[in-house]
Amino acid sequence: MGRFIIRRLLGVVVLLFIVSIMTFAVFFMAPKVAHANVARNFCGRVCDDEAVKQVSIKLGLDKPLYEQYGAYLKGIFVGRDYRLGSDVTHCGAPCLGYSFKTDQSVAFLVKDRLPVTASMAIGAAVIWLVSGVSVGIISALKRGSIFDRTAMGVALAGVSLPVYFTALVALSIFSYKLKILVNVHYVGFTDNPLEWAKNLLLPWICLAFLYSATYARLTRANMLETMGEDYIRTARAKGLPEKTVIRKHGFRAALTPIVTIFGLDLGGLLGGAVLTETVFNFRGLGYEAYAAIATQDLPVILGITLFAAFFIIMANLLVDVAYAYVDPRVRYS
């Protein structure tokens, strides 16, 4: 098991390295190919060629791409030096550089915005996992019932409606019309846990609505398939109580694909729920990534992409480990 995890962790490093090269290539090379000068976006309204040149120097865009990438990579592992004024400023590892637009440290930005995204993603994940899986199981066990049909109808709506629609409708009803949750904004958990939960309630529900629909449908399909297996019949034939058959034999086997998709979904969300964060004005990683793309703030795009990739890869690793506990057929040797 230990060896497996170490092997996978090494794989994580290689994968992140590849992601960093690709992201760097896409965002730093694309403007070069299109003969656009990124520095022009950061040098003010009426900037002359000399100003563009000076800004290029400041942003490090005057150097060849491989040198820029090398310096970036070095920054992540051992830190690097920047000249931000009269003196040299050291940016300690892991240094993700400074925003072109605001000169803020990207590592700080990620650290600062992560709690927002994490609060949103983890809270929503708990809701959708509990509601989605329970609805799925009940629907499967009561196949064809009114509950099953209603639940699956709602689930279909949940899958089909984009979050920017449900979020706006929710805001319009609960915030503007009924005034139950007004001025929705992010409050830190440590500042006021009650306000934290209250303000996150709408984003949680909207995000969870989208995901739990998928989970309900997936759980239902898996449960139906599993409950039709021979070993379930055998279990019943042995005289096991129905509850034990469902819990120990049916649900456990149906859970495997749920764990896989849950890991991926949560990992992806931790990298930023762009739409939900934008609609609710929560300044999380997704919101920052979106804003950075709009202004071509390359270091911020790169930093958040790397971070998001890290979460997805780690989530995959955790899913693989979790398999061993969920599915007895899987063993790591």
Added chain:
Amino acid sequence: MSRSYLRTGAIAAAVLALGATAACSGSSSGGSTGGATTKSAAYNAALDGIVNASDKKGGTLNYVASGDFDSLDPARTYYAYSWNYQRIYQRTLLMFKATPGNDGAQVTGDLAKGLGTFSSDGLTVTYELRDGITFQDGTPITSADIKYALERSFAEDVINGGPGATYLKPVLVGGESYKGPYKDKAGLASIDASDPKKIVFHLSKKFSDFNYLMALPISTPVPQAADQGKNGGANYQFHVVSSGPYKVETYQPGKLLTLVRNTAWKQSSDPNRKALPDKIVLTEGLDPADMDQRMLAGSADLEVEGTGVQPTAVATILRDPSTKKNSDNPSTGFTRYISIQEKVPPLDNVNCRQAVQYAADKVALQGARGGPIAGGDIAGQMLPPTLPAYKKFTQYDSGSDNTGDLQKAKDALKACGKPNGFSTKIATTNKGKGPKVAIALQAALKRVGINAQVVQVDASTYYSGFIGVPSNVHKQGLGLAVAGWGPDFPTEYGFFESIVDGRAIKQAGGNSNYSEFNNPKVNDLIDQALATTDVSKRNDLWGQVDHLVMEGADYLPFVADKALDYRNPRLTNVYISKAFGMYDYVNIGVGS
């Protein structure tokens, strides 16, 4: 100047304050409300008077914004609302008068006792500093601090984004080759700060608008000691040292800026500021529609970006007299126009350009901008009504109902040799009102056989890299482009220089004269106006520029921009600053 230097927004320099002149004069010295009309809440009351005038101190102001400032560093900021907002907690050598009406576009002494004294040859300007001016730690502000601050803006490899270098380089002796204080410790000799109470500038050419430059944030003093190490240079924006009545308590970029009283500031040294509230909280990063809701619910006091409320809120506010009386509809000083490129055939023929001018449906274009309230008044000339030289005229008739004069358009097409029309492209940003304007123009031109294809480009690169690069405009055949322009400071030079001076065309990019308008007569008039100190003569020269520009038919102005702003009824001392075209933040307080 604009909400952003990409000119994606709609704010700028001034406000339509017709008839306000008489009521608002007489505040040349002393308290900012002296002589100005005080008013109770009514629609447009803040255009020419002070709503809820009061000297009551205390309370907390709750401001909101959708975005963040481009920078808190006075040398790097270029957003109009940021320039306005810095006046709360920073002082500059001169400042725009904190008073409503036309006076608000005039400059007065802030750190300096008064306006600069020009030498007889116009090449030396001297300012004397007030007594009792200090930084937030109580250190006296000297002329060296202002000199250092101005020099910083030349260091474009560190302090990027602001307009300082662009304006100062061609005006100050030795400016063109100076690289800023980080590289050149000796400093710029043409800024003389040898006397701590006096600052002297040596100009390389006559520049009658110099006083206006000294009212921009670039003249905010910066202590050299605070601009060192890891908190200096590019990072100074996170550690700004205050010189006004407030100082930064917390700054979380994109989220929050709180200002608290600066106890070192002395009221006796500052006749322009009342410093009423105890605290000013600015919550950033809110959705525009959400901000409107907060304002109407009373939980937010003002939207500080000055771009006006969203279309839904416009209807809500105007429908109800109880909310309408808390709103104002100022001119922002922007002219919205279509740039007609004279280097793109067949628009290289003036008759073809005139055909576009006549065929345009200005009512439809105004509608695309949001109608008469949220969009603005139909315009017939480039100069905005907020500038002193403005004299209304319409060069190209759009018919009695402003929907276009199709017969004249067809005649012009015949004269151009294209009686059946021609094909061209309309460039626009892909956001906001741009695409709507392009589509309205496309439909109007179609009526006379001009087929225009709409080309949408991402807003972040539209001005800088797309229509701002002449070779790209030629290559892609972008005959028409949707644009808008407002002055950096409320003078005709501030408005016209970048867009009609043919010598300012930048072939390599960053060009603002998209049509490549270059008339030697206009260039001469600009030089003459800059060297003319007599106001009426100068206004006459700028009036001639306005006419010549329209005769060239390169510019199709359609709207003199306006916005609907909302003020929380609890606020005191609210009025529109003519210099910024939005509420003046300097003296707003909290009432009951």
